[in-house]
Amino acid sequence: MQNTLKIALIIIILIYIFFIIKSVKRKNMRINYLIFWSITAVILIISLLIPNLVEYISCKLGFEMPINMIFSLAIFIILYLIFNLTSQISNLERKNTALVQEVSILKKKIQDLEKLYNIDGGGENEK
Amino acid sequence: MKILLIIPAYNEEENILKVYDNINNYNLDKEEKIDYIVINDGSKDNTERILEENNINHINLIQNLGIGGAVQTGYKYAYENDYDIAIQFDGDGQHDINYIKNICGPIEKGEADMVIGTRYLDKRSSKFQSTFMRRFGSKIISLTIKICCRKKITDPTSGFRAINKEIIKLFSEEYPTEYPEPESTVEVLSRKYNVSEVPVNMNERIAGKSFVNVWTSIDYMLKVILAIIIDNFSIRRRRGKK
Known part of the structure; x- marks a missing residue:
């Protein structure tokens, strides 16, 4: 995986998790929306943990770049x-x-x- | 028959007293008095103070809802207080109170469920025929309604209209708030109620200006046409399911 992509993903996930935890603490969001945001966070984490996953899928789907x-x-x-x-x-x-x-x-x-x-x-x- | 005038007012400090006086004058020599309710749609000027000081029967909306929401408040009031006929009547002095008898006629006779006061039916009856752009817009909207509902409505944007008890109930439950005049006409037509038109006189506004230019009227027209088509479609579908 490209380094820039990796760094970008790490930053996004960190900000993401920060906001999710914040709104859980404040209890100002409905569970329904929290689940949506948590799922997207989990997807991001998985794509980071499995190194070639994003490349593999995008290649299979015909994207030139991941x-x-x-x-x-x-x-x-x-x-x-x-x-x-x-x-x-x-x-x-x-x-x-x-x-x-x-x-x-x-x-x-x-x-x-x-x-x-x-x-x-x-x-x-x-x- | 209990008749209620619903008068929506937004920043009408200059006109509302005149309208109130007109109603009182009208009631003077009639045995059957008509009631009225002014809906103050969160005016930012002195409308509320004037209503309060002159003891004019009114409802203050706690937030601005726009003309549709304001008029619907009036219909809800009419429904709760068991009125037979509700008439929408502008707070800016455009509508002529002497036509109330004409506009109620078809409802009292049971010939129509909704009566629209029309500017264009009789050229002589109305001194104020409005601008070319407005007439043109009305024509197109009226054509759309004719195609959708198979009924000719000459002046679908007229705000001078009367409805009977059944429609009061319908409107208090469901009233379009975006483009209330043409959309509510379609709502009534697609439910197979009778709508008729009578010619009325409309004055030019006593004071204040209405803000209309070419672009806003084209924008308005396109959105209204879309709204009519969608309304007609969705009401028919619901009728079909039942």
Whole structure:
């Protein structure tokens, strides 16, 4: 395996593991995502431990250079991730809208009731 | 029939009082009063203070949701309070309150589930015919709806519309928030409800500006067309499965 590739992989894995451990400690990520990130870390470690694995696979698949395979793999994984994220954002937006509407309507009801019973000295009825 | 005007307002400090006065004047000589609710969509100006000081019936959205989310809040309110007809009515003074009778007519007679107030049906009834670009955009969107739903809607982007109880329930559960006017029309049409149109008069905005230029309108048009096709497709598929 090329030395530059090796060094790059080592650095990436170190940063990776650092972030994963950090978020495990803070408990700020769902297990689902943690599993995804851990699996990618494990794949990186395996490709480092078995010296000619990356070369072998990329050669078999017809890549001219191993790094090309890694790049294209990374791009596909990132595309998949972004797609997932946008669909989740849309989902969250919808839920957020429903939440804002519900809270605002409830707030109005509470204020109307307060006015009706003069709880904070708020004058006459609304209508 | 209990009628509710839903008035979405975003930064309408200059117009909202005028609209409120119009409603009061309209109610003066009618036996059947219409109710209203102003949805303050997180305005950054003094809209909230004006609503509060004048005791105008309103809901303050705790966050800005955009016109679609604001109007849907009104529909939810209408559903909870058991209204028979809900009318979307702009807070910027564009819509003429005297056309409410016309717009409710087909619903009261049971001829339509949704009535759209249209600018283009009768040239004389509306002084404000809007710009060429808007009319052109409307034509194309209307053509798309005709192809998808086989029904001609002359003014699919009109925000002056009335719906009956059944549609209030539908909209309070599911209302498109991205391009609410054309998309909700498609939602209703693809569920095989009756939509009809009546000519209305629209004034130019009392104050403030609407920001439209060529590129944003082309961008808007393309996205709306896509949205219509997707909506129509997904609703039909769901109907098919049932």
